Amino acid sequence: MIKLEGVASFAAVVEAGSISEAARRLNLSKSVVSERLAELEKAMGANLLRRTTRRLTLTEDGAAFLERATRILDEVEAATTDVAERRGSLAGPLRISAPVTFGRMHLGPALYPFLARHPELELTLDLDDRRVDAATDSYDAVVRHGPLESSRLVAWQLAPSRRLLVASPGYLAQMGNPATLADLQWHRGIFYANRGAADWRLQGPDGTGIARAAVALRVNNGDMMRDAAEAGVGIALLPTFIVGDAIRRGALAVIDIGLQAEPESIYIAHPEGQRVSARLRAFAECVRAAIGSPPYWDEWAASVVFCS
Template sequence: MLKLEGIASFVTVVEAGSISEAARRLNLSKSVVSDRLVELERGLGATLLRRTTRKLLLTDEGNAFLDRATRIMREVEEASTDVAERRGRLAGPLRISAPVTFGRMHLGPALYPFLAKHPELELTLDLDDRRVDAAADGYDAVVRHGPLEDSRLVAWQLAPSRRLLVASPAYLDHRGTPASPEQLRHHRGIFYLNRGAADWRLQGKDGTEIVRAPIALRVNNGDMMRDAAEAGLGIALLPTFIAGPSIRRGTLAVVDIGLQAIPESIYIAHPDGRRAPARLRAFAECVRAAIGSPPYWDANGASAPKTRPGEQ
């Protein structure tokens, strides 16, 4: 008789691309995952995976079994979720990817009381600024800032996001404060690496204007962009959820050239075709409530949530 744990291990190995990564996701040893695969293949009387020195390859039988095995695991997860919902509790694993700076500054304070209130939740929060593939990398959802670039995801907005051009007062005293796009082009820029070209895309009454400037730094982390701007390296376009505290302290000043950054969103997205479990919906509502409307970092200069996380 086939065991569910063997089917789960097989599906996870295929999704992860290796036994070692599957073992990490399942919080098991490699030997346990390997033993489960062997037992599953023995029960089916077929080889599902061919192991080479570099990778695992699905056999024809493995490929045929994978589709049904994936559906089985999805049905089991949904059934488990239904039972938990009927009992009025949140339980089970939840794997979320989020940006480093937003996660450290805002997700953590929102989630600690939430997790304390729901001790049967098993949250894995992977803070990484790279763009991950939610389904292929085994995430239930991703929290992201900016445009939604993957049509395979279903997104819920957590909050709108404003971005401002900022620089240190010392930098502006030394180089002068630009008051127009033309003047901005002569300043050194601190740019976010994953956004492609070294430019700022800004909006005015005449539409979008692209302003290019010499590069002082390109980096894929908001904390470092803020720190570089505070150190006087140049001008950065930063979301207020990062720059707000520095603006209030006076270590960064807003640069107004008569144009605004294109509006963006902070959102949580899950793979299309999957039912969002109650624990994921509760996670999103917890974060949304903690951020508030308007976001607490934009509301009257506040620096802490108006609605404390976990009070819903």
């Protein structure tokens, strides 16, 4: 008899490229995955994988079986999703990586009621600003801000993201309000350390301009950049999901020089070829609905006073 767990293990091994990596992703021992593969091949009466000391490759029978096996697993996942939706609950593990600031400020408040509605869901939310590899690090998906950097990922947009030049009213009163791109060179800048160069790339009708400023602070955390700007350290270019509340409170003023940072996205991405679980779809829909359109952190935008 062919067991579904054996089919799932076979598909996982093909996707991962090795038994050990598949075992890690399935949270099983290597021996258990190997036993399931052996049982499947015995039940099929055919070798599905060609094993060498360095790699696993599909046999002709394995390639033919994989196509149908993937459809079977997708159908089972869809059926499971249907039952879960009928019961109003989701179950099982889900591992997500997200940036520290966005996770703390926006993912948490969105997900706490979601988790309360689905008590059998086992969510691991790993907050880290480094660019992790979703497949290698065994994440179901990554939430990221900015451009999509890997062609091996399939991304869904959660929300558009605007970035603005901001500084405290006290800093601008002391140092003056920049009115042009050239004016920024006389100011102190707060820069995101992982982005490399200490400059700001801004766009307008006539193209892209680059403004450089004296470095006051480099740090790899958006919260600290915002706090430093509020404290009067200098000017920062930050997304509105970080500074929206500070602008609304008047702790930060928006600097308008007629140019804007290139629009970015907040997106969730999963490895290409990976089956998308009901848990992941529900997670993404929950976050997208909580953010709203336009994003709730931009609600101040209609009445914001630009400092120019």
